[in-house]
Amino acid sequence: MISLKKYLDATDAGAVADDAPEGEELLSAALAAYRSSLLETGNYSLDACPGLGKDLKTSLSKLGEKLTGEISAKKIDATEKGVREQLREWGGRAATHYRQQADEVKEILLVMARTAESVGARDQRCAQQITDVTTRLKSIANLEDLTQIRASIEKSAGELKTSIDRMTAEGKAAIEELRNEVTTVQARLEEAEHLASCDSLTGLRSRHSVESQIETRMGGSQPFCVAILDIDGFKPVNDEHGHLVGDELLRLFAEELKSRCRTTDIVGRWGGDEFIVLLDCGMGVARGQIDRIKEWVCGNYTVHGAQGAMKLHVDASIGVAEHARGESMKTLLARADAEMYRNKAASRKDGALARR
Secondary structure (H helix, E strand, O other), X not given: OHHHHHHHHHHHHOOOOOOXXXXXXXXXXXXXXXXHHHHHHHHHHHHHOHHHHHHHHHHXXXXXXXXXXXXXXXXXXXXXXXXXXXXHHHHHHHHHHHHHHHHHHHHHHHHHHHHHHHHHHHHHHHHHHHHHHHHHHHHHHHOOOHHHHHHHHHHHHHHHHHHHHHHHHHHHHHHHHHHHXXXXXXHHHHHHHHHHOXXXXXXXXXXXXXXXXXXXXXXXXXXXXXXXXXXXXXXXXXXXXXXXXXXXXXXHHHHHHHHHOOOOOEEEEXXXXXXXXXXXXXXXXXXXXXXXXXXXXXXXXXXXXXXXXXXXXXXXXXXXXXXXXXXXXXXXXXXXXXXXXXXXXXXXXXXXXXXX
């Protein structure tokens, strides 16, 4: 990729050799190979961690799609940074996911071991008691006094009943303890699955989780819409103030977005500085809701940089699309994405006119 960027820099500067067509063919082939490697990396992530691999595959595929059309060294730089960020974030989430699963499996094994140990000890005690009773019953055969025989049988029967009652009680207690332990472990596993379905930076739903919700609604008959939000001019925030400030701004924006949506809305991070809202309503209601959200989430945010607290103004471009019966998820999201970019382009044009 470094040689490609040098070639593009030379092209921008006008210092292109006579074999420029060959260089362009090489650029096209290299970009195609790079996009293919991103797709294969996404496929491998599905094999490595099925629960989280879909997120990475989708993100890498989207980054690869950006390397089409007019290509520049700046666009390649941005794509490389995006790939590194996605791989770093996914690696951390996958490691945490498997670590949590391993811990829960070990906990289940320990619970089973403790239960087996308690049952074994109980059975050993009861076996000894039954052996004692059996020995006493055998000795009755040598007795001649009926009174002694009766007393011995009653004592043995009483001890045997006590032993059986104790076995029953201890068995119920062991089963109840095991049931409680399994319930606790199950709750931890569900919590781990919930964490795996959340975006690690913002706490919103992950892309994979939102896609699952969309697929569920596509199988129903109720209307629903998706809205894609993209923060305008976010890259300069990272460039000028650093990624820590950028991450803080994303978290604050996510909190504000979540708080301004209805409890029935599904809110997630789509990737980078893009967010998605899934609304269970038709386009008319969705437009009104999105207009209210935009009014609330756009404005000044206070973040903390190297020089202390500072205010950053945030605007966002939004695209909304209502699902049409029989429409694929890819087409639905593409329509929302296209409207978002149209609104972003219009916003830039209005801003340029205002500055004249």
